[in-house]
Amino acid sequence: MTPATLQTSPVTGAASATWDAIIIGAGMSGLYQQIRLRELGMKVRVFEAGTGVGGTWYWNRYPGCRFDSESYSYGFSFDKELLQEWSWSEHFAPQPETERYLNLVADKYDLRRDIQFSARVKAARWDEVDRLWTVTLDSGSRHRSRFLITAIGALSAPTMPDFPGMDAFEGEAYHTGLWPKTPVDFTGKRVAVIGTGASGVQTIQEVAKAAAQLTVFQRTPNWCAPLHNGRIPPEEMAAIRARYDEIFRRCDETFSCFLHTPDPRNTFDVSAEEREAFLEKLYSERGFGIWVGNFKDILTNRAANEEISRFVADKIRQRVKDPKVAELLIPKNHGFGTRRVPLETRYYECYNQPNVALVDTRATPIERITPTGIRTSDAEYGFDIIVYATGFDALRGAFDRIDFTGRDGVALKEKWQGGATSLVGMLQDGFPNMFMLLGPHTALGNIPRSIEFNVDWVTRLLRHLQENSLTYAEARPDAVARWMDHVMEVAQGLLSMEVDSWMTGVNRNVAGRQTRVVARYTGSAPTYRAWANGIADRGYAELVLA
Ligand code: NA7
Numbered sequence: 001m002t003p004a005t006l007q008t009s010p011v012t013g014a015a016s017a018t019w020d021a022i023i024i025g026a027g028m029s030g031l032y033q034q035i036r037l038r039e040l041g042m043k044v045r046v047f048e049a050g051t052g053v054g055g056t057w058y059w060n061r062y063p064g065c066r067f068d069s070e071s072y073s074y075g076f077s078f079d080k081e082l083l084q085e086w087s088w089s090e091h092f093a094p095q096p097e098t099e100r101y102l103n104l105v106a107d108k109y110d111l112r113r114d115i116q117f118s119a120r121v122k123a124a125r126w127d128e129v130d131r132l133w134t135v136t137l138d139s140g141s142r143h144r145s146r147f148l149i150t151a152i153g154a155l156s157a158p159t160m161p162d163f164p165g166m167d168a169f170e171g172e173a174y175h176t177g178l179w180p181k182t183p184v185d186f187t188g189k190r191v192a193v194i195g196t197g198a199s200g201v202q203t204i205q206e207v208a209k210a211a212a213q214l215t216v217f218q219r220t221p222n223w224c225a226p227l228h229n230g231r232i233p234p235e236e237m238a239a240i241r242a243r244y245d246e247i248f249r250r251c252d253e254t255f256s257c258f259l260h261t262p263d264p265r266n267t268f269d270v271s272a273e274e275r276e277a278f279l280e281k282l283y284s285e286r287g288f289g290i291w292v293g294n295f296k297d298i299l300t301n302r303a304a305n306e307e308i309s310r311f312v313a314d315k316i317r318q319r320v321k322d323p324k325v326a327e328l329l330i331p332k333n334h335g336f337g338t339r340r341v342p343l344e345t346r347y348y349e350c351y352n353q354p355n356v357a358l359v360d361t362r363a364t365p366i367e368r369i370t371p372t373g374i375r376t377s378d379a380e381y382g383f384d385i386i387v388y389a390t391g392f393d394a395l396r397g398a399f400d401r402i403d404f405t406g407r408d409g410v411a412l413k414e415k416w417q418g419g420a421t422s423l424v425g426m427l428q429d430g431f432p433n434m435f436m437l438l439g440p441h442t443a444l445g446n447i448p449r450s451i452e453f454n455v456d457w458v459t460r461l462l463r464h465l466q467e468n469s470l471t472y473a474e475a476r477p478d479a480v481a482r483w484m485d486h487v488m489e490v491a492q493g494l495l496s497m498e499v500d501s502w503m504t505g506v507n508r509n510v511a512g513r514q515t516r517v518v519a520r521y522t523g524s525a526p527t528y529r530a531w532a533n534g535i536a537d538r539g540y541a542e543l544v545l546a
Contacts, residue, residue, distance in 0.1 A: 019045045019145040021462075022135050024121045024402070026111075027055015029437040029451040030151030031102065032076065035109050036459040040466060045143060046111075047135065049120040053106045055153055057098040061179040062199060062387070063186070064206035065095035068227065068343045069446045070287055072240045073259050075101065077248045078452060082108065087237045091286055092229045092343075123403035124148055126432060131472055133433065146471060147433045149458065150399070154438045154447070155502070157397035159509045161194070161390055165369040175388045176203060186210040189384040192374055194366070196222055200389030201342040207387070208350040215381055217374070219361045221329050223312055223336040227343035228286040248449075255524045256445025260293030267295040267304035279311045291341040292445075298337055300493050305335040312336050319348040328360050339501040393510050394502035395440050395519050396420045406431035407474075419517050423483050423542065424532040426454060427475035432544075435461075441487050441521040443528035450525065457532050464540065472546040479535075479542030486531070490523035497522075 021037055023030045026048035037044045050058045067074050071088035082105070089097060106112055123136040133148040158177035160166070166173070174184065176199040191211040193204050196218045208214050232240070240247070247259070254261035267275065275295075282290040290312075297304040313330045320326035329348065350356050364376040373383040393400070396416060404412035407430045415421070415430060422428050425442030426435055435458045436442075443450045465473060491497055497516065500506040505519030521528060535542050 018143055019043050021045075021147040021149055022047065022124075022133065022143060022145040023149045023151050024124075024135075025055060025151035025153065025156075026050070026053045026106075026115050026117075027058070027151060027153055027156075028076075028102065028448055029153075029455060030055070030149075031105055031109075031111055032078070032451060033149055033151055033437060033455045033458065034111050034114065036455055037462070038109075040459065040462060042462075044114055045145070046115040047119040047121050047137060047143075048115055048117050051117050052099075052103070053111070053115065054099045054102040055151075056156065057095055057102055059156070059158075059177050059179070060199070061095055061099075061181065062174070062176040062203050062389075063184070064202035065176075065179075065199070066090075066202065066229075067092045067098070068198070068288060069448075070259055071232075072244070072247055073251050073257075073446055074098075074448050076105065076448065076452065077244070079105075079108075080244075083244050084241055087234070088232055088240075090229055090231055092227055121402050123405070124434075125403075125405040126407055126434070128407060131433070147435065147462065150434070150436045150439065152398040152402075152438070154398075154442075154444065155392045155394050157393040157401055159391060159393050159397070159507055160388055161366075161509050163366055163369045165371075168371050169369050169373075169386060170371045171373075171384045171386065173386045173388065175390065176200070177392060184385065186385065188212045190373075190382055191215070191385045191387065192217060192381065192383045193387045193389055195389030195391065196220070196342075197389065197391055198222075198340055198342040199391070200387075201344050201347050203387055203389055204350060204356075205345055205347050208353055208356050211355060213355050213357070214350075215357045215359060215374075215383070217359050217361050217366060218328070220333065221331045222339055222342055223309070223331055224342045224344040224347055225283065225290045225312065227345050228284070229345060230286075251446060251449050253526065254292075255526075256292055256443070257449035257525045258288050258292055258446045260287060260289040260291075262292065262296040263294060265295055266297045267301065267307050269295075275307070276311070279308065283311075283315060287343065288341070291337050294337070299495055302335075302495065305338070305495055309336040316348055321352045325351050325358055328358055334499040335495055338496040338499045340503060390509060391502060391507065393507055393513065395505065397507075397510070399436075399439075404431065404434070406434070420519070421480055421484050423475040423480045424457075424528070424535065425521060426458065426532070427473075427480075427543070429475045429477040429480050432472055432474035440519065441483070443521055443523075443525040445525055453525075453529055453532070457536065460536055461540065461543075464536075465545065468545075470545050472544070473540070474544045476542055476544060483531070486523070487521055488518055490521070490527075491518045494522055 020042035021044050023046045026046050071093040120138040122138050125134045132144045135143045158175045186207050187210045190213045192215050194217040251257045298308045317326045364378045367375050373381045420440035422439050422441050425439040437454045504516040507513040
């Protein structure tokens, strides 16, 4: 579609659009979508709230932030030249390296000229008469486009607790997901970290090295497992480069696009000795194998889950010297893998250091933030820095922060009042020409693999519209209902559905997020792709095209 095709509305013949497509967000999904839309000859505008590209890897600059996916399974796969040029320095690259990598992509494709930075989208409204979206920025400026593509991430709306006195704290305070660009020096400081999810764990390991005193405020311990990171020497990187086709083929085949996938055996198919040896092997290997490459029933069979939980609990007991602290670090209200498993590097050993203390905020809740620190029900602590590693309004949170209004003036928030719905996470009936790249119920896992698939899927749809001189695409309600039935069905029987976490849509700091829902797609990535590809292969019968 050339810009010229948009000069007049097919309905009124009057209104003109400024852009063929507006993309919200310049993270990995926004950047890749921008590249693909340019190939279609589209005139594209990207609005990005930050001052640079990178999304997750722009905002999350807290100390120790890095991949839990193997670096070489995480980067873009579409550019063979870039794969041969780029070197990952570690098996799990740190944030600054990934941010550099995404800046290189933006430079290579000259993407910045179409990105407006420091531009936060406040609202987007569908105009039925002109068949255009009007996007309003925080600044009040308005922009019109035929298509609207949300590239706003699944974990991108940071949330803060609301303890009394937070504003009056006289030291420094940071949220991990809104970390400042200037380095924060922890040397010799008294530091508090609130939260022990994946971000908290990565932060704690780093801060423990420099702080005079680190106090961790833990409400719920998570099951963490060793990352086993390491440097990638040049000769190993050369060998990885030679294997890229095989690596990405493997990601395509696995359950959630990681290099690891469930073992075909059940936990109790093997002898106790064999089981122990297998778990030991997984515990000693890099990455998510212990979670997503384990016996295939650990996340569905209670006895199997108890077995792996026991194994990891014993590891924690071996690694933490003080038995009381070890018990506090062992989850008691959920089994291994039923929440996101943070991968760690000497995390548990931090608690053996004399400068690190653990406070159980269930036993002694935080009552208030004081000007000089934190007061719990039984003690007063002084701090120079408080780090809030308190997570995100996940999955639908970034959507709720923008006022999307679709056909017939219906707000997306209203539409999703009883829970978010979608067709393959990418479309929503009532919201024509809006495509969500990491919308609710998309396949998650190793995210860039999902991003590349979703962008290619949207691009294929837009090419189809172009080739058939169509300007309108909307999911049919019955197709949304069928997909949602599938989403609900695959979540049945998962132990994770019995546990509060961002994966079940629970965030106690956000009104309306107190009860568990089927917040994400829990089926396999290959099943997801087959479903989405089926829609395209059948000529988009599940969509209204015009
Ligand atoms: P998470 O995994 O949602 O973790 C947030 C943590 O903050 C978690 O330990 C929470 O405890 C804790 N929290 C939140 N609010 C409070 C209050 N009010 N008091 C005490 N503790 C609190 O977020 P992350 O950023 O670590 O990770 C999110 C995902 O991003 C991660 O899984 C990766 O996929 C990338 P709770 O468990 O709710 O008791």
